[in-house]
Amino acid sequence: MEEPSVSPHRVTHLLQQWSHGDDAALAELTPLIYEELRRLAHHYMEGQRPNHTLQTTALVNEAYLRLADQTNPNWQSRAHFFAVAARAMRQILVSYARSQRSQKRGGGALMVKLDEVAIFSPEESKEVIDLHEALERLAALDSRKAQVVELKYFGGLNYDEMAEVFKISPVTVRRDWEFAKLWLYTELHSVD
16 A cells, blocks of 8 residues: 555544544545545556446445444554555445346345446456455354455555554564465366
8 A cells, every 4th residue: 555645643533533523623534535445446446457337436435424424433543544444445345236136136125335346257256256255265164364354445544554454563564464375376276
């Protein structure tokens, strides 16, 4: 993830003020985190196929609505907030992929409200669901390694930011990432 345009300390300070009920902090924070969320979603979307039609804006808007709708947020830091944002984006993508597969089999209405043009191809839906299921299996073995993948892949966080979230060293995060990458590669390619 590229460097934020606003001081991470300023974002953390505003998040903490918002956690304590300061609506003015939320008003100041909104444009700052929205731009960061756009960068995060764009980072994720860059890894997709060139013909992928999911709109970054739709993903950001849905994630922002989920995050801003928190009744009693307790944000510890900027890194913590974006870790939660990464999880929200992953859940949105998985829910959307599942709804697309359900509709293909004659299912009902969409469960996730994204732009009408924000659609997955059947192959992309399967890939998102396969990755999600593999991450769930990894989480059963080692939840931190699964969370590292989520933060890096879906959140675009760097090793230092992830180390801050987990309160461990960046070297340990890097080792977790390397292990998880190899494990997921093996897991996803043994399905074929």
